Amino acid sequence: MRWERLLFFCAMIAVPAILSSCGSSSSSTTTAPTITASCSPAQVTVLGTSVCTANVNGLSSTLVNWSVSGTGSGSINMTSGMYTAPATVPTNNVVTITATAQAQSTLSTTATVTIQPPTAINTVQCVDPSTNLAASIVSSGNQLDCTATTSTGAVVSVNWSVTNSNDATVTLNTGSISAQGVYTAPLVPPAGKTVTITATSQAVATETKTVMITVNFGDKVLSGSYAFSTSGRLPTKVFWGRVGSFTAGGGALTGFEDTNQGGSPNTVSTQRKFTGSYSIGADGRGSMQFCEDPGTACPLGSPATAYFRIVVISQSQAQIIEFSSPATTSATTIAGGEMISQAPLVFPNYNGNLSGTYSFNFSGVSTGATEESIAGEFKADGFGNISAGGPAAPGEMDIDAGGPAALAATSYSISSNGRGTITLNNGSQSLLFSFYPISASRAKFIEIDTAAVATPTTPATILVGDAFKQQTSSTCGWALNALSGPTVLETTGASSGVVVQDVGGFTASNGAVSAVSMDQNSGGAYTQLTGSGSDNYTLDACGRGTLSIGSHAYVYYIISTSDAVLQETTSGVIAHGLLVPSQGGPFVDGTLTGSYAFRLGGTDAAGTAGQREDFLGQVTSSGSGTGLAGNLDLNDFGTTPTHTCPNFAVTETCVAIANGTYLAMPAGSLRATMSLPLSTTPASTRNLVLYMVSPTLFFVLDTDSTGTAIGAINNQF
Numbered sequence: 192m193r194w195e196r197l198l199f200f201c202a203m204i205a206v207p208a209i210l211s212s213c214g215s216s217s218s219s220t221t222t223a224p225t226i227t228a229s230c231s232p233a234q235v236t237v238l239g240t241s242v243c244t245a246n247v248n249g250l251s252s253t254l255v256n257w258s259v260s261g262t263g264s265g266s267i268n269m270t271s272g273m274y275t276a277p278a279t280v281p282t283n284n285v286v287t288i289t290a291t292a293q294a295q296s297t298l299s300t301t302a303t304v305t306i307q308p309p310t311a312i313n314t315v316q317c318v319d320p321s322t323n324l325a326a327s328i329v330s331s332g333n334q335l336d337c338t339a340t341t342s343t344g345a346v347v348s349v350n351w352s353v354t355n356s357n358d359a360t361v362t363l364n365t366g367s368i369s370a371q372g373v374y375t376a377p378l379v380p381p382a383g384k385t386v387t388i389t390a391t392s393q394a395v396a397t398e399t400k401t402v403m404i405t406v407n408f409g410d411k412v413l414s415g416s417y418a419f420s421t422s423g424r425l426p427t428k429v430f431w432g433r434v435g436s437f438t439a440g441g442g443a444l445t446g447f448e449d450t451n452q453g454g455s456p457n458t459v460s461t462q463r464k465f466t467g468s469y470s471i472g473a474d475g476r477g478s479m480q481f482c483e484d485p486g487t488a489c490p491l492g493s494p495a496t497a498y499f500r501i502v503v504i505s506q507s508q509a510q511i512i513e514f515s516s517p518a519t520t521s522a523t524t525i526a527g528g529e530m531i532s533q534a535p536l537v538f539p540n541y542n543g544n545l546s547g548t549y550s551f552n553f554s555g556v557s558t559g560a561t562e563e564s565i566a567g568e569f570k571a572d573g574f575g576n577i578s579a580g581g582p583a584a585p586g587e588m589d590i591d592a593g594g595p596a597a598l599a600a601t602s603y604s605i606s607s608n609g610r611g612t613i614t615l616n617n618g619s620q621s622l623l624f625s626f627y628p629i630s631a632s633r634a635k636f637i638e639i640d641t642a643a644v645a646t647p648t649t650p651a652t653i654l655v656g657d658a659f660k661q662q663t664s665s666t667c668g669w670a671l672n673a674l675s676g677p678t679v680l681e682t683t684g685a686s687s688g689v690v691v692q693d694v695g696g697f698t699a700s701n702g703a704v705s706a707v708s709m710d711q712n713s714g715g716a717y718t719q720l721t722g723s724g725s726d727n728y729t730l731d732a733c734g735r736g737t738l739s740i741g742s743h744a745y746v747y748y749i750i751s752t753s754d755a756v757l758q759e760t761t762s763g764v765i766a767h768g769l770l771v772p773s774q775g776g777p778f779v780d781g782t783l784t785g786s787y788a789f790r791l792g793g794t795d796a797a798g799t800a801g802q803r804e805d806f807l808g809q810v811t812s813s814g815s816g817t818g819l820a821g822n823l824d825l826n827d828f829g830t831t832p833t834h835t836c837p838n839f840a841v842t843e844t845c846v847a848i849a850n851g852t853y854l855a856m857p858a859g860s861l862r863a864t865m866s867l868p869l870s871t872t873p874a875s876t877r878n879l880v881l882y883m884v885s886p887t888l889f890f891v892l893d894t895d896s897t898g899t900a901i902g903a904i905n906n907q908f
Contacts, residue, residue, distance in 0.1 A: 224249030228290040228302040235276050236309045236394040243272035243302060245290040252294040260287045265306070278397065280306050312349065312400040313342040315390045317374060327402070329376040330409025330473070331506075337372040339390035339400060349390040356385035356403055364908060366406065378414075378506040380406040380908050382785055407473035410442045412506050416533040416609075418627040420635045421513055422555065422655040423526025423792070424803035429453030430556040431526055432655040433497075433513075434637035436533060436609060436627045443468055444479075447608070449625045449637050451653045453556060459641045461625060462610065467495070474809045475503035475788060475907055476822065479511070497524075500824040502788040502807045504905045507532035510790035512805040514826050525826050527792040527805040527902075533609070534630040541605040544628040545613075546573030548585045548666060550734065550748035552756035553624075553636060553656035554684075554767045562685040563652060564767040565590050565622075566758040568734060568748050569598055569615060570666065577601045577613065585667060585733045588617050589746050592760040595735060612639075622652070632660040656767075662751035667733040669749055674699045674728055674736065677706075677773040677861065678753050679882045681890040682745075683793070683901050684766025689714035690794045690801065691764060692901040694892040696773060696861045696882050697740060699753065702727055707740055708862050710880045710892050712899040714794075714801070738770075771884050778855045778863045778883045784814030791893060791902030795827050801898055802827070809907070810848055810867070819851025819867065846870055853881070865891075 230243040247253040257267045259274065264286045267274040274288060284306045292298040317335035319326040329335050339347045351368040355361040364381040368374045374388060385405050392398035420434045430453040437446025444467045452458040466489045471477035481497040482489030489495055498514045513526040537543045548570045557563035567588030570578040580586020580597035587595040596617040605611035611626045611634070626636040636658060640651035663669060678699050683692045695709030707722030723741050730736035730749065738745040738757075747755040753772035759765070775782075787810050794801030808823025823846050847870040855863045865879040881889040887906035893899060 222249055224292070224295060224298055226255070226290065226292055226298050226300045228255075228288070228300045230272075230274060230288060230302045230304050233303070234305045234307060236307050237276050237278055237280060238309075238395045239276045241274045241276075241304050243267065243274055243288055243290070245272070245300070247292050247294075247298075250292055250294040250298070252292070254293040255290040256293060258289045258291070260289065265304075274304060276304070276306050278395070280308050309392055309395040309398045310341060310345075310347050312339045312347050312390055312392060312398055315339050315388065315400045315402040317388065317402060317404060328405045328407060329374070330407045330411070331376060331378045331380075331471070332411030332414075333376055333409060335374045335376075335404065337368070337374055337388055337390070337402070339372075347390070348393045350393055352389045352391070354387050354389070355381050355383065356387045357383040359387075364406075374404065376404075376406050378412045379503075380408060380786075382908055384786075384908075408471050408475040408477075408503055409473075410469065410471050412471055412475075412503055413439045413469065413509070414506070415439065417530045418533050418629045418635050419511065419528060419530035420637070420655055420657075421511060421526040421528030423513060423524065423805060425452070425454075425524055426802075427454070428802070429560070430653045431524060432555060432637050432653055433526065433528075434625070434627060434635050434655060437465075437467065439469065442470060446481075447610070448481075448483075449610075449639055451637055451639060451655075453560060453653055457641070457651060457653060459639050461639055465489075465497075469501070471501075471503060474786070474822070476807075476809050476824070477501050477503070494518075500807060500826070501530070502790065502809055504788045504907060508905075510788055510807050510903075510905070512790065512792075512807050512824065512826055514824070525803040525805055527790055527807070529790075531629050531633075533628070536607075536609055536628075537631070540573070541607060541609075541611075542571075542575045542603070543573045544605055544609075544631055545571040545603060545611065545626075545634065546631065547571065548661045548663075548734070549634075549658040550661055550750050550756050551588075551636065551656060551658035552748075552758070552767050552769075553638070553654040555638070555652065555654040557652050562765040563591060563654065564684060564758050564765050565654060565656075566746065566748055566756050566767065567595075567598070567615075568661070569658075571603060575602050575604050577603060577615075583667065583733075585661075587735065588615065589758055589760070590617075590620070591758075591765050592762070595746075622654070624654075626658070632662075634658050659750045659756065661734055661749065663734075669730055669732055669734045671702055671730050673730055673734075673749050673751075674753055674755070674770075676700075676753060677776060678770060679773045679861065679884050679890055680745075680757060680768060680770045681882075681892075681901060682757060682759050682766040682768030684759060684764060686713065686764045690899045691766060692793060692892055692899050693720075693743075693759075693766070693768075694880065694882050694890045694901065695720070695740070697722070697726070699728060702729065704728060704738070704740060708860065708882075709740065709743075710862075710894065712793075712892055712894060712901075715796070715896040715898055717894040717896065773861050773882075773884055775886045776861045776883050777859045778861055778881070780816040780853075780855070781814040782883065782886055783812045783853060783863075783889075786811050786907040787904050788907050789823075789891065789902060789904040791891060791900035793893065793898060793900035795898045804898065804900065806846075806900070808846075808848070810851065810904075812853075816854055817850070817852050819848060819853065819865075821848045822846065823848060823869075863889075864894075 228245040317337040364377040435448025469479040479499040480495035579600040586598040603613035638654040704726035709720035734749040755770040790807035795804040804827040806825040810821035853865040
């Protein structure tokens with residue numbers, strides 16, 4: 192059995208050999224492995240990319256390794272096949288790329304990619320979409336459509352960017368540009384007023400082209416709801432006040448206001464509706480007008496009932512002065528003030544827009560039509576109630592130099608349109624005001640009493656001013672250090688019928704006052720004042736304090752640290768103003784760099800014969816102390832300006848400023864002097880003294896003997 196099995200096994204092994212050697216007339220062959228490769232696209236610009244792929248047949252693996260031959264021919268990912276062209280075109284611009292099979296290193300093939308130079312950007316041009324014309328100037332919030340093209344006019348695919356032309360690291364107020372090249376200007380021009388728009392080739396980052404665009408102010412800088420106030424005089428020297436709010440946009444506005452005009456009897460108008468229009472020039476100066484008959488259309492340039500000149504500080508603030516109709520040659524109303532963007536009302540509790548303790552400062556004329564100042568504080572509960580004042584509670588007012596008098600419990604209300612009314616009663620006087628909240632922290636007030644306050648035959652007082660919410664975590668939680676460090680003050684008022692205006696600075700520390708510097712213009716008599724060496728201040732827990740500087744005495748109500756409303760209590764003087772902390776000093780030449788808006792108000796002549804004057808304007812400074820230039824609008828009962836201002840839709844009068852100068856005096860202080868030569872006929876010069884509140888705000892006093900004027904200079908950009 193074992194022998195038979197062995198024989199069978201050997202026979203089975205021999206069968207395949209026999210079959211392979213006989214019985215067939217043909218033979219089989221084995222297919223050799225193959226490899227092919229290609230790159231797409233086959234033509235790229237420098238730094239461009241191409242995707243290379245390979246097909247391997249006849250091997251156990253289809254994977255390949257990639258390589259590129261030659262120095263400076265670019266690079267390729269060994270496994271993915273992504274080829275990146277070099278930054279410059281090589282001598283031989285046809286690059287050979289090799290694919291080698293990983294399963295058989297002797298199996299390889301090649302593909303080629305042709306390298307082309309980048310598409311050159313010949314021109315970057317921006318077009319005003321409203322005119323389809325090329326433009327290099329754009330105003331607030333407007334747009335330009337920008338394209339990059341070759342020398343033949345073909346559009347180049349680019350990435351867009353925008354920077355400040357003077358300093359590429361500055362990103363504030365440069366605007367924005369979309370991937371499609373639509374540039375949107377900022378509402379406020381950038382420093383230097385120019386931006387650089389850069390087109391960078393998407394194919395190669397080294398291929399760029401730029402264009403410079405000038406950004407000016409325009410109508411769109413004003414948009415939304417604003418509260419405003421002005422106060423001043425009529426030709427008969429009677430007092431005039433106006434407070435209200437309006438919504439602005441696209442050069443048009445609608446609003447309502449309260450006005451109070453002196454005289455016997457005085458005339459009060461409340462919630463008077465108006466429409467209006469405005470136009471903003473390239474430097475931020477512009478015109479505004481109200482048509483106080485709501486049934487009358489009021490396009491810019493048409494007859495209106497109130498005319499204004501404005502200068503924009505920012506999209507949320509502008510200085511304004513009331514002006515005469517362009518059709519008249521003499522002034523009819525002269526007043527100055529401001530407009531400030533309103534925060535949205537708090538719904539549904541409108542009374543919640545007045546909640547907390549507020550320090551207020553109102554000024555105007557008394558029942559005898561003489562200067563009057565009222566400063567004080569009240570506490571509102573957010574539900575329409577004003578708390579009674581007392582020794583341990585806020586709620587008191589100082590009228591002129593009469594000392595504090597506690598307020599009685601009264602009420603207030605705010606309607607859905609944002610206008611409120613409030614009564615302040617100190618026991619001897621009950622004063623009715625309307626007010627327009629700017630935010631929960633500030634509101635503008637105007638007295639709207641029409642009946643006599645003291646007797647039926649005595650005209651009512653007329654007061655205009657602001658109330659500011661005290662920034663403290665608890666009621667009556669103030670301490671003496673709430674007034675501390677470098678501090679600046681300004682006051683305006685009268686003494687014996689003569690306008691008296693002061694600006695100054697000092698350092699406060701633990702009840703003591705040092706480093707005093709004060710400037711005063713009293714009816715054209717300019718003097719510099721000094722401290723007594725024993726100057727001091729007090730502050731009670733509820734926020735009322737006293738201040739003594741030299742021969743001057745004041746009472747103040749604190750708002751926040753070193754920030755307060757101020758009333759002068761010096762014998763024979765009735766004046767009001769502000770006390771604010773100074774930051775960023777001392778004043779040096781470079782402190783005043785950029786574009787600035789300013790407004791001043793006062794009288795145009797010395798003594799009691801002076802008439803009201805207000806002027807505002809814009810001036811630019813290079814930071815060198817010289818070369819100040821700009822324009823101002825002057826409204827003066829005693830002077831009829833004869834110069835036409837540029838860049839406005841309506842005719843108006845203005846005065847040019849050229850080659851002005853300024854100088855820190857003394858060096859290392861907060862104080863500086865400024866000289867502004869004016870193109871009046873005959874030529875004249877305004878001499879000013881400045882105190883630095885911050886690099887963006889300066890209190891200013893006119894030091895000329897021809898009159899008095901006080902105000903502020905604000906940085907635009």
